[in-house]
Amino acid sequence: MPENPSQEYWLSLRAIGLATLGLLLVFGATAGAADSLAGATQTVYLEYQELGSRIKGWQLNITPQAEPFKKEPDWGGRHICRGTINSAFHGVEKPGAPPSHAINLPFAWDYIQGKLCLDLNRNGDLAEHPAFLAQPGSGDYFYETFTNIHLAFNGAAASHPVLVDIALYAHKGKAISGGNLTWYSFWQGKAVLQGRECQVGLIEHPNHLGSTGEASLLLRPWEEREKPFNLEDGLLIGFDYCTNLFAFGQAYHLTCAYLPGEAPKYKLELNEVQAELGQVVLTGKSIQRVVLWEHQAKIPYTVVLDRPQPRVRVPVGTYNRYWVALRERATEAFSDYRDWLRPKPVTITAASPLALPIGGPLTNWVTVAAQGRTLNFEYQLQGAGGRYRLAGPVDRSKPPQVAINQNGKEVGSGKFEFG
Numbered sequence: 001m002p003e004n005p006s007q008e009y010w011l012s013l014r015a016i017g018l019a020t021l022g023l024l025l026v027f028g029a030t031a032g033a034a035d036s037l038a039g040a041t042q043t044v045y046l047e048y049q050e051l052g053s054r055i056k057g058w059q060l061n062i063t064p065q066a067e068p069f070k071k072e073p074d075w076g077g078r079h080i081c082r083g084t085i086n087s088a089f090h091g092v093e094k095p096g097a098p099p100s101h102a103i104n105l106p107f108a109w110d111y112i113q114g115k116l117c118l119d120l121n122r123n124g125d126l127a128e129h130p131a132f133l134a135q136p137g138s139g140d141y142f143y144e145t146f147t148n149i150h151l152a153f154n155g156a157a158a159s160h161p162v163l164v165d166i167a168l169y170a171h172k173g174k175a176i177s178g179g180n181l182t183w184y185s186f187w188q189g190k191a192v193l194q195g196r197e198c199q200v201g202l203i204e205h206p207n208h209l210g211s212t213g214e215a216s217l218l219l220r221p222w223e224e225r226e227k228p229f230n231l232e233d234g235l236l237i238g239f240d241y242c243t244n245l246f247a248f249g250q251a252y253h254l255t256c257a258y259l260p261g262e263a264p265k266y267k268l269e270l271n272e273v274q275a276e277l278g279q280v281v282l283t284g285k286s287i288q289r290v291v292l293w294e295h296q297a298k299i300p301y302t303v304v305l306d307r308p309q310p311r312v313r314v315p316v317g318t319y320n321r322y323w324v325a326l327r328e329r330a331t332e333a334f335s336d337y338r339d340w341l342r343p344k345p346v347t348i349t350a351a352s353p354l355a356l357p358i359g360g361p362l363t364n365w366v367t368v369a370a371q372g373r374t375l376n377f378e379y380q381l382q383g384a385g386g387r388y389r390l391a392g393p394v395d396r397s398k399p400p401q402v403a404i405n406q407n408g409k410e411v412g413s414g415k416f417e418f419g
Contacts, residue, residue: 039272046187046202046256046266050163053228055203056183056216058088060166064175065106070124072108073117073131081109081168081176088181088206103153103206109168109176111142116166120152132166143169153209160209160264181206187266190222194248197222202256202266203231203238210258215241219304234334234391235325236289242302244273246315251275251301275301275315278348282310284359284384286328292346294320311353318347324358325391326383333362336387357385366402377402379416 065082072080085105106119108126114136117126134144146168150161165182188201201218208214216231216238229237245252252270259265282290290305297317305312320343325334335358348354365382368375379400381388404412 039274041269041271042191044189044191044200044268044270046189046200046268048160048264049186049188049201051184051186051228054182054184054230054232055186056231058181058183058206060085060179060181061087061089062176062179066175069106069108069119069126071127073115073127075110078110078112079173081111081170083107083176085179105151105153109144109170111137111144111168111170111172114144116144116146116168118149118151140172141169142172143167153206159260162204162206162209164206186218188218188225189268191268191270193252193270194250196248199225200268201238202241202268210260212241212256217241217245219247234323234337234389235332236291236304236323236334239291239302239304240293242293242300244299244301245270245304246275246301247304248306249313251315275299276350277313278316278350279353280312280314280348281353281355282308282312282359283355283357284324284326284361286326286360286362287324287358288327288332289325290322290358291324292319292322294343296320296345314348316348316350318345320345322346322356322358326359326362326388328360328362331362332391333381333383333388334391336381336389359384362388364400377414377416 062083062085065084067082068080069082083106085103085107087103104122106122106124106126108117109115110117110131114134115131116134117131118129119126120129132146132149134146137144144167145165147165149164149166151164152159152161162183162185164184166179167182168176168179170176183203183206186201186203188199191198191200199218199220199222202212203216203218204210205214217240218229218238220229220237229235231238241254241256243254245254251273253273255269255271257267259267287308288306290303290308292303292314295301295303295315295317296319297315299315301315301317303314303319305314322344323335325332327333346354346356360383363382365380367378367380369378370376381390400416402414402416403410
């Protein structure tokens, strides 16, 4: 019992103050925890760039046309291949991919003269634009490549031109057989991820200009930004665009929007988020990059591991596919594409480590199979977990060789064919 009423009043005020302070501390801690869950957001603007070397190629979906267009150049009575480029595709189209925007590009090809006329504004007049030129073919089969074409494809939100080559092929006097598209354009910016300066970029798909539909994401050190790259060389500089990325030990949620205008660009936002992690043990050596994707989980991640340690932590879940690029001394190699047709899902849990057999050392290997009186030899490059293929251009003038000796005397030899 306080000795006087004023002391009782002071004690009450003190109790109220402590309670209020306690509530502020609780709410402050809760707000701080929520912020740590959301993490920091980094905004990167991707600007248009062109390479002097191939980034990726697609096969063209072409509808042949026998009748002339409304207006054409004077062909001098020569046979002309006509048609419309409808879309582009690369291998087997992915299930669940976003719908394609039709390119709908009419053209007329004079293969004798090596001239290609494109209806760039789709108004039926193929004579109002200069023709693209190629080295004319000869004989009964023609394959001609038209280079340095800045082309604006039809798209839902984009009209920006991109740099491409178009190759067409046909038999003499016949309708066009098909064509290919080579891509030289991409969008790039600079991001700082966990203290590392990185070049991040977007390589669009011809059917989805102005969006991330079927696009590829470029990720590599900023100091390598001047180096050419090719999405088809197996070295994993680029990979399928994803909305959830795990790189450098941190999970990110990605949003990317196209901003049209006189100087169009993409706005890429990387928001740090938290993910439940499990441990992976990489049993091989000389690994440069590993990519795991097609993640079966409520929040699917694409995981990118650069020069990983033997033990790494990645988001838990089941990954349908994984791919590895490695460098062993001067040799660069990557997972054999034939294994791509046979997915080997792996499940990562928080409870126990998962051993993943990928990487070097690499070993030259030859398998021999008897077929009647014939022996079939097959060359393979073997590493941890299976077969690998050499990256970069292949010198076909120096194929692997084999020699068979019996009692110290050579009884047979030969060279392996490419393929």
